[in-house]
Amino acid sequence: MTLDKLGRELRDLRISVTDRCNFRCFFCLPDGESYEFFRREEILSLEEIVKFTKAVLPLGIKKVRLTGGEPLLRRSIETLIEKLSELPIEDLSLTTNGFLLKGKAKTLKLAGLKRITVSLPSLKDEVLSRMVGRDVKASWVVEGIEAALREGLNPVKVNVCVVRGINDSEIVDIAKFFKERGVVVRFIEFMDVGNLNNWSLDKVFSVREMLNLLMKHFDLEPVEKSYKGEVAERYRYKDDGLEVGFISSITQPFCGDCNRLRLTADGRLLTCLFAHEGYSIKSLLRSGAHEEDIRAFVINLWSKREDRYSEERLELIRRGVKPKKIEMFKVGG
């Protein structure tokens, strides 16, 4: 049975393979805070991740994305990709901060990865270092992107989390830089994920503002959604046909069409990016459950979900309500 028959499509599975990261982006895992990372024995083994994925694919999942923390820090990530690429997944991808990508692009491709998304919020070393909380050079990440392009991890996409007053002045330059390289950029509004990133509405640079800026420099036309529930609002440069995307979860929430299930590295399922605890499936996976049992668990969870945090956010802010939420580096975006 697929869940769209229940009126609640489940299309997209996001798997966080670790909560560790070599960056400390202030919008995700701010430096200076003390964190409890998962202990080794708490995290799902590669076999458990594959078992879960295999069990839920028949529910209609088309896309599987590996994320983190930083997924390239997970030992044997290539082995996981090899095993997943044997499954009937239409679109298997991975999101990385790109720091280790130059050395890994080849093995990722050989393992069976089809495409990759690299997060790079600034092309200026000083701004990037401030944003990711480490002394880094943008060229290291750009070299990773170039290696991914050479290996044919296509399309390579770049995620840019835009924070007002920090990197909004670079939007046009970033668009231009990657347009020249044929790389699709997705500009993302700064989100209030977790409880630690000091988010406030005045730091959100809206997609409308981004588009207004870009339209002054480029001839853009909107692209039809390719499926219901597609998260990015897509546009196309009229001169070369390259796409550019925008994710406006703050200013234009899309909860009604939300079709993404998230699995944390320690085996919890979250039906919303802004949920808190989630529902552990680890003991089920470790008790030798059959695929049907795992599917039944997910069907039950998904058919009861009523998540619509992004639609409720402004009202909650107005009432001064601050719900506890899982941190971004635990849930993977």
Ligand code: SAM
């Ligand atoms: N470490 C990998 C990376 O940075 O690409 C994967 C995990 S990261 C949590 C996934 C995506 O979430 C990245 O593109 C990152 O820029 C984005 N992100 C993190 N915190 C965010 C926030 N508060 N608002 C919007 N996007 C955010």
Ligand code: SF4
């Ligand atoms: Fe790490 Fe990605 Fe979070 Fe940055 S956004 S701290 S790279 S998990």
Ligand code: SF4
């Ligand atoms: Fe889905 Fe939750 Fe985001 Fe709404 S707020 S789109 S329900 S993840």
